[in-house]
Amino acid sequence: MAVQTQPAAIELKNVTKRFGEVVANDRINLTLRKGEILSILGENGSGKTTLMNMLSGIYFPDEGEIIVNGQEVTIRSPKDAFALGIGMIHQHFKLINILTAAQNIILGLDGPAQLDMKKIREDIKALADQYGFELDPDRKIYDMSVSEKQTVEIVKVLYRGADILILDEPTAVLTPQETERLFQVLRNMKKDGKSIIIITHKLNEVMEISDRVTVLRRGQYIDTVETASTDENQLTEMMVGEHITLDIERTEPVDPHRRIDVRGLTVRNREGLKVLDNVSFVAKSGEILGIAGISGSGQKELLESIAGLQPGESGQILYKDPQGNVEELTQKTAKQIYDMNIRLSFVPEDRLGMGLVGDMDLTGNMMVRSYKKGKGFFVNRRQPRELAEDIVNRLDVVTPGITTPVRNLSGGNVQKVLVGREIAASPAVLMVAYPVRGLDINSAFAIYRLLNEQKEKGAAVLCVGEDLDVLIQLCDRILVLSEGCVSGIVDARKTTKEELGLLMTSGRKKASRETVKENPQNGAVSTGAAAAGSKEAGHGRD
Amino acid sequence: MAGTKTGTKNVLHMVRRSDMNRGKALVIRLIAVLLSLSVCALVIVAITGENPLSVYSGIAAGAVGTSRRVWVTIREIAVLLIIAVGLTPAFRMRFWNLGAEGQILIGGAATAAVMIYLGPVFQDWLLFIIILAVSMAAGMLWGLLPAVFKAYFNTNETLFTLMMNYVAMQIVTFFVVLWEKPKGSNTVGVINQTGKEGWFPQIAGQQYLVNVILVTVVTILVFVYMKYSKQGYELSVVGESYDTARYAGIDVKHVIIRTMLISSAVCGLAGAIIVAGASHTISTSTAGGRGFTAVIVAWLAQFHPVAMIATSGILVFMQQGAIQIATQYGLNENASDIITGIILFFLVGAEFFIRYRLELTKVETGSAVGENK
Numbered sequence: 001m002a003v004q005t006q007p008a009a010i011e012l013k014n015v016t017k018r019f020g021e022v023v024a025n026d027r028i029n030l031t032l033r034k035g036e037i038l039s040i041l042g043e044n045g046s047g048k049t050t051l052m053n054m055l056s057g058i059y060f061p062d063e064g065e066i067i068v069n070g071q072e073v074t075i076r077s078p079k080d081a082f083a084l085g086i087g088m089i090h091q092h093f094k095l096i097n098i099l100t101a102a103q104n105i106i107l108g109l110d111g112p113a114q115l116d117m118k119k120i121r122e123d124i125k126a127l128a129d130q131y132g133f134e135l136d137p138d139r140k141i142y143d144m145s146v147s148e149k150q151t152v153e154i155v156k157v158l159y160r161g162a163d164i165l166i167l168d169e170p171t172a173v174l175t176p177q178e179t180e181r182l183f184q185v186l187r188n189m190k191k192d193g194k195s196i197i198i199i200t201h202k203l204n205e206v207m208e209i210s211d212r213v214t215v216l217r218r219g220q221y222i223d224t225v226e227t228a229s230t231d232e233n234q235l236t237e238m239m240v241g242e243h244i245t246l247d248i249e250r251t252e253p254v255d256p257h258r259r260i261d262v263r264g265l266t267v268r269n270r271e272g273l274k275v276l277d278n279v280s281f282v283a284k285s286g287e288i289l290g291i292a293g294i295s296g297s298g299q300k301e302l303l304e305s306i307a308g309l310q311p312g313e314s315g316q317i318l319y320k321d322p323q324g325n326v327e328e329l330t331q332k333t334a335k336q337i338y339d340m341n342i343r344l345s346f347v348p349e350d351r352l353g354m355g356l357v358g359d360m361d362l363t364g365n366m367m368v369r370s371y372k373k374g375k376g377f378f379v380n381r382r383q384p385r386e387l388a389e390d391i392v393n394r395l396d397v398v399t400p401g402i403t404t405p406v407r408n409l410s411g412g413n414v415q416k417v418l419v420g421r422e423i424a425a426s427p428a429v430l431m432v433a434y435p436v437r438g439l440d441i442n443s444a445f446a447i448y449r450l451l452n453e454q455k456e457k458g459a460a461v462l463c464v465g466e467d468l469d470v471l472i473q474l475c476d477r478i479l480v481l482s483e484g485c486v487s488g489i490v491d492a493r494k495t496t497k498e499e500l501g502l503l504m505t506s507g508r509k510k511a512s513r514e515t516v517k518e519n520p521q522n523g524a525v526s527t528g529a530a531a532a533g534s535k536e537a538g539h540g541r542d
Numbered sequence: 543m544a545g546t547k548t549g550t551k552n553v554l555h556m557v558r559r560s561d562m563n564r565g566k567a568l569v570i571r572l573i574a575v576l577l578s579l580s581v582c583a584l585v586i587v588a589i590t591g592e593n594p595l596s597v598y599s600g601i602a603a604g605a606v607g608t609s610r611r612v613w614v615t616i617r618e619i620a621v622l623l624i625i626a627v628g629l630t631p632a633f634r635m636r637f638w639n640l641g642a643e644g645q646i647l648i649g650g651a652a653t654a655a656v657m658i659y660l661g662p663v664f665q666d667w668l669l670f671i672i673i674l675a676v677s678m679a680a681g682m683l684w685g686l687l688p689a690v691f692k693a694y695f696n697t698n699e700t701l702f703t704l705m706m707n708y709v710a711m712q713i714v715t716f717f718v719v720l721w722e723k724p725k726g727s728n729t730v731g732v733i734n735q736t737g738k739e740g741w742f743p744q745i746a747g748q749q750y751l752v753n754v755i756l757v758t759v760v761t762i763l764v765f766v767y768m769k770y771s772k773q774g775y776e777l778s779v780v781g782e783s784y785d786t787a788r789y790a791g792i793d794v795k796h797v798i799i800r801t802m803l804i805s806s807a808v809c810g811l812a813g814a815i816i817v818a819g820a821s822h823t824i825s826t827s828t829a830g831g832r833g834f835t836a837v838i839v840a841w842l843a844q845f846h847p848v849a850m851i852a853t854s855g856i857l858v859f860m861q862q863g864a865i866q867i868a869t870q871y872g873l874n875e876n877a878s879d880i881i882t883g884i885i886l887f888f889l890v891g892a893e894f895f896i897r898y899r900l901e902l903t904k905v906e907t908g909s910a911v912g913e914n915k
Contacts, residue, residue: 020559333791
């Protein structure tokens, strides 16, 4: 075999990984050149993370070769990976909260019994300066924001001498400013000769940072292209496998009237911090009210307050039914709201942790909201079973059967089950939080269609979203939350992403100045907030 | 490449199985049982130097050799089963009730009290009912405390229920001294030996048939409750996630307390079955660790009633057999514990092989040893 003058940093040949009958990676070929940034692009479930986990020693490939720096290697553990200079920064950080950054960085390394912490600190500082990180080695992890924790993870692998870095969706938790800073660091590393793989499904980031793009689809290798010679439309098509029109049909609201009236709602969390501050708004029947904001600005608490899952401190929540009767929902529990016969459906953010019961089958999950129906001591399973079958058929849920525990379904199918159930109750109010998170493009559009259908049937739809482009296309009005305050309610047909972005951060300084007096910890909370919403969509449109 | 030693070697990998069905799982479990029996025999043969066949026949004789022994084995299976059944609702709710031992003891003590103080007063049928009611109430009391603290203060139920066992043990110690008979023996002796007041009645001449009927009825009731009732549905939702339960409009506190009351009532009833239906005495070893063995029985059976009968069956069979072997070959009572340990080792090990399989893969050696930094 001809020896290349400059062997690739990593070469994968026909790598296959199966989980039971599922082929997560099917004969994948991939080359990472030295000193380049390679994006791996693919929808959820396309096998990006599995592939990278084989490089970092977490999984072991069933077939195929891994060649690092021109040598065929066997990577059986993360230790082997480090020995080869491969370091992975996982999506979920693997840090110990009560230790300092420096302690986390050296954790697990061989060393003398007596540690020279002074030298370790200096080494870490030197690394940070070299690439442009900001990092205090003596800070405890629990004091850090998400982006600082990520920095610790990156320095951790650099400290171990990695010259091939793999980052799994590093920007998913960062604000736009933090993302920009990370990209600058990545460019510095590239200049220094490091080879970098970045896993993402955000097209604009692919275009911005990478030299080349490798596209995976459903475990298959599709192609590798030079970033400079492609565009977002072409990448989308490679990713999805078909040309799709990314338009959401929006109808004019028909006969809107007040359905939910929130007046001066203030909510404190367990730590006593104000998570909602004097929030007032009206949600009307027959319209979709979008709720935008940096993640952690009170969206979750707002929906949960209306659903009766979050007791408020002050303020009022009123419900006006289609006949015009007004009921007070303030301080009611979910059970009381159910007993009042109010058809209020809620798709919470945490699907398996709140909306569904992971270990139960589809039928059991259909019963979550309706098991109390009917008199008597025993449950009726027939109707839920029919509903489960109906949802599986109507929404194309991919499942071996309705007796499969929902935990075993993929994210998109879990969401279809949950949304399907909530819509089946023909709600007067439908609240959804991040309804398309983790879904492939086609499923996402199926969900948008379902929301529109409910709107046309006269439900008041409240939709918390992180993708501003989608909110602008889907909603009639958009409420922007900032630090728990309503910083604006705008007409979605007239607003722009820029306007929303400004509103999302407008309350920030003002609010933090106010809350600092009450509780100095609030600052730490806000810096950790992720601003997924202000980023451009992962679903590549234009 | 120069300087790198190459060659191949085999490495073991754990691979999650996806092709497991009930039949295969059953075969694996049966293999585990057979293996555990052979290892038990080997151990006994190593100690006693006897022919393994005679050891086996000794075990069988001990467990089912005579009609009396058959009934004792059945009685013990019934007791272990009802405790496991009692634990099931709590465990399904992920409420780790490790206090069955204490709930049994306190239920047993209450039973003994009824037999001693009310035995001469009431008729047998009335006593029977009082015993059932009082033992369940006593068990409930022992379960109520940790449940209330869990529901309202989110205390750790594992430690709480465990500690309640020691409290129960001390209380029983007190009553043993109080009811001591004959004086100075430090035991209660057989209660109401002459009149048999409060003893479970004989049916068709069988002393333990009542136990079996009681356990069967309770087992069926609990499983119908778990599977078909709204309350059973509620407790499995609570077990999965408190948030989902609140979302579904379930009163979590209420369900925790209600479920634990049911669980501990059944364990208290187990105490009555042991005291009024079997030993007719009370001591600190009345529960005899069965509150913990039942935890394993319930888990291994994955809360399936038929599987629970099988697991408790094999455990009791071997224990009863071991008692026989021990007397036959002059071993002490620990022989039975050793045998239980061996069986559980294999049964738990079987669960690993049901979920995973080991695979040999050939890999190049030397290649992973890259240049260290």
